[in-house]
Amino acid sequence: MIETVANRLLLSIPVLFGVLILGFALVTLAPGDPARVMAGPAAPPEVVAQIRDRMGLDDPVVVQFLRYLGRVAEGDLGRSLISNRTVTAELGAAIVPTVELMVACLVWSIPLGIAMGTLAAVWRGSIVDRIIMTISVAGVSLPIFFICLVLIQVVGVQWRLLPFIGRGGPLWTVEGLRHIALPALSLGLIFIGPVARMTRSSVLEVLRLDHVRTARAKGLSERRVILRHGLRNALIPVVTLIGLQAGYLLGGAVVTETIFSYPGIGRLAVGAILSSDFPLAQGAILVLALAFILINLIVDVLYALLDPRVQRR
Amino acid sequence: MAPDAPLLAVEDLKVHFAVEGRRYRAVDGVSFAVDRGRTLGVVGESGCGKSVTSLAIMRLVSQPPGIYAGGRIVFGGTDLLALPEGRMRALRGGRIGMIFQEPMTSLNPVYTCGDQIVESLRVHSGLSRRAARARAVELLDLVRLPSPAKRADDYPHQLSGGQRQRVMIALALANSPDLLIADEPTTALDVTIQAQILELMKDLQERTGTAILLITHDLGVVAETCDEIVVMYAGTIVERAPTQALFADPQHPYTIGLMAAVPRIDVEAERLATIEGSVPPPWAELRGCRFAGRCPLADERCRREPPPLRPLATGHDVACWYAPIERRAA
Ligand SMILES: Nc1ncnc2c1ncn2[C@@H]1O[C@H](COP(=O)(O)OP(=O)(O)O)[C@@H](O)[C@H]1O
Numbered sequence: 017m018i019e020t021v022a023n024r025l026l027l028s029i030p031v032l033f034g035v036l037i038l039g040f041a042l043v044t045l046a047p048g049d050p051a052r053v054m055a056g057p058a059a060p061p062e063v064v065a066q067i068r069d070r071m072g073l074d075d076p077v078v079v080q081f082l083r084y085l086g087r088v089a090e091g092d093l094g095r096s097l098i099s100n101r102t103v104t105a106e107l108g109a110a111i112v113p114t115v116e117l118m119v120a121c122l123v124w125s126i127p128l129g130i131a132m133g134t135l136a137a138v139w140r141g142s143i144v145d146r147i148i149m150t151i152s153v154a155g156v157s158l159p160i161f162f163i164c165l166v167l168i169q170v171v172g173v174q175w176r177l178l179p180f181i182g183r184g185g186p187l188w189t190v191e192g193l194r195h196i197a198l199p200a201l202s203l204g205l206i207f208i209g210p211v212a213r214m215t216r217s218s219v220l221e222v223l224r225l226d227h228v229r230t231a232r233a234k235g236l237s238e239r240r241v242i243l244r245h246g247l248r249n250a251l252i253p254v255v256t257l258i259g260l261q262a263g264y265l266l267g268g269a270v271v272t273e274t275i276f277s278y279p280g281i282g283r284l285a286v287g288a289i290l291s292s293d294f295p296l297a298q299g300a301i302l303v304l305a306l307a308f309i310l311i312n313l314i315v316d317v318l319y320a321l322l323d324p325r326v327q328r329r
Numbered sequence: 330m331a332p333d334a335p336l337l338a339v340e341d342l343k344v345h346f347a348v349e350g351r352r353y354r355a356v357d358g359v360s361f362a363v364d365r366g367r368t369l370g371v372v373g374e375s376g377c378g379k380s381v382t383s384l385a386i387m388r389l390v391s392q393p394p395g396i397y398a399g400g401r402i403v404f405g406g407t408d409l410l411a412l413p414e415g416r417m418r419a420l421r422g423g424r425i426g427m428i429f430q431e432p433m434t435s436l437n438p439v440y441t442c443g444d445q446i447v448e449s450l451r452v453h454s455g456l457s458r459r460a461a462r463a464r465a466v467e468l469l470d471l472v473r474l475p476s477p478a479k480r481a482d483d484y485p486h487q488l489s490g491g492q493r494q495r496v497m498i499a500l501a502l503a504n505s506p507d508l509l510i511a512d513e514p515t516t517a518l519d520v521t522i523q524a525q526i527l528e529l530m531k532d533l534q535e536r537t538g539t540a541i542l543l544i545t546h547d548l549g550v551v552a553e554t555c556d557e558i559v560v561m562y563a564g565t566i567v568e569r570a571p572t573q574a575l576f577a578d579p580q581h582p583y584t585i586g587l588m589a590a591v592p593r594i595d596v597e598a599e600r601l602a603t604i605e606g607s608v609p610p611p612w613a614e615l616r617g618c619r620f621a622g623r624c625p626l627a628d629e630r631c632r633r634e635p636p637p638l639r640p641l642a643t644g645h646d647v648a649c650w651y652a653p654i655e656r657r658a659a
């Protein structure tokens with residue numbers, strides 16, 4: 017187990033390095049001059065030149081990159097060009113809401129997707145199966161921003177059931193829950209489809225295997241056969257799928273947070289990029305990449321926990 | 330139930346499959362009986378309906394596409410085909426245990442061997458977790474796995490094929506069944522391991538008194554282990570006899586052909602050394618003897634009228650118009 021984690025962490029180092037290069041390149045090559053942003057549109061050119069000099073923007077790219085690496089290693093991600101607060105402080109404030117959104121999204125969508133997929137598999141070909149699969153396909157094919165807008169329009173504007181702007185506080189407060197409901201619902205809806213479809217096909221495949229016949233020959237109830245010897249084994253590919261969808265989830269979070277003005281990393285990243293706040297954009301991208309690596313690490317651990325054949329290798 | 334009634338009596342069992350509008354007669358009128366503590370062998374080529382017959386006894390033929398089209402399966406005095414599912418479930422893994430052909434895949438890869446035995450014990454006897462665990466280790470010891478307490482914590486992939494089949498046997502015997510159904514238990518194993526597993530089964534039978542229904546396509550296997558043998562062909566029984574009688578004096582042309590395929594048989598089977606042709610597809614509407622298409626003796630009558638299974642000598646039943654067949658000793 018520890019070996020699995022260590023291996024995965026080693027493998028993440030090149031990924032992380034790539035992300036650092038990418039984040040740096042995006043900012044360096046992007047149109048717009050950070051010094052100009054910092055100085056403000058009315059500042060005279062001499063002031064801008066002074067700032068460029070102070071920030072080392074005229075040095076060779078490699079030197080700039082190494083300097084950037086050095087700072088990142090020290091945990092110094094610079095200051096936001098807009099708010100002048102440190103990037104780490106800005107990111108720190110945004111991480112908690114995003115983690116809350118992820119939790120609020122996954123905590124209902126994954127169990128529901130798995131339950132739907134299992135039911136569809138058990139009642140294969142029935143009307144239940146068809147309804148579930150139709151919902152799943154719809155969830156996969158509708159773009160996330162469309163789901164968000166429909167939910168805002170119907171639940172938020174017409175029914176006035178739930179707020180749809182911003183965050184209401186920590187997740188364990190009533191207002192926090194009410195505010196996170198619609199973003200978590202939107203983000204979860206895109207997740208249910210793939211999970212349900214993968215679970216369905218995986219359960220169907222497992223139920224055909226020999227060990228399931230053995231389970232029946234032991235005299236187990238059908239329910240026990242399906243849950244303990246069907247679904248339990250079928251979860252292995254489902255977990256892999258969830259890992260593969262992690263990038264999708266993070267992308268969805270960026271869209272969802274932006275539409276719902278939810279103060280998380282995703283909205284922070286979009287805002288930073290749109291306002292040419294380069295240090296903040298770099299930092300946000302770095303955090304998103306770290307989140308991607310972390311999700312995959314969790315998936316690997318889960319995978320090893322679910323499949324003893326992996327664990328002992 | 331009369332005291333001399335057999336433990337299991339399969340009477341004119343018919344199991345069909347409805348696939349794409351066609352009806353496959355996988356098992357079409359099979360009858361045999363297994364007495365307490367005895368071993369009955371069922372032999373026949375692959376596809377003749379052996380596995381379907383054994384699954385039917387457990388009532389594990391999937392419906393659809395399977396159809397129990399007729400007959401009875403009387404076990405301990407009750408017809409299993411008429412039993413409510415709940416009571417049938419209590420028999421599965423309880424009074425009837427089953428071992429399958431594929432030791433590599435018949436155990437669940439995500440649970441330890443011990444846990445899989447514990448599950449069966451607890452479902453049937455309501456033992457405490459600790460008692461069940463102790464009993465599971467005992468069972469693994471019974472099937473002669475070395476260091477059984479350690480093996481109980483192993484996952485199936487950590488064991489060899491022969492060891493896994495021993496675990497399967499332990500699992501099937503967990504609740505001291507009256508009947509053990511073994512569907513090709515040694516087919517997937519090396520020859521030396523095959524012999525060990527068969528010996529183990531015989532030995533366990535002597536200690537536990539369980540009856541065994543041993544299914545195989547290998548005459549060599551039944552010769553050494555069975556009291557009585559049933560020969561199946563294309564979903565029907567063509568010959569049924571005590572082992573001695575069958576090997577000494579095979580009567581059905583198909584049996585004679587099968588034996589010619591086994592070395593060391595001392596009868597010269599005229600022109601049947603290899604059985605030409607192949608099994609008729611199970612959907613074929615055959616009016617006469619199903620073996621007629623491959624039988625060197627077949628004539629008009631064979632193709633027209635199915636020969637009934639009729640007694641020749643004591644306990645030796647044959648479904649062939651030509652029986653008793655005259656043969657020269659080699
Ligand atoms: N689930 C099923 N659906 C359709 N046909 C089946 C099914 N199971 C078995 N059969 C058919 O029944 C026949 C007998 O199969 P089986 O009992 O497995 O043979 P064997 O004697 O080799 O064990 C075969 O022709 C097989 O194709």
Ligand SMILES: [Mg+2]
Nearest residue numbers: 376379380513
């Ligand atoms: Mg078979």
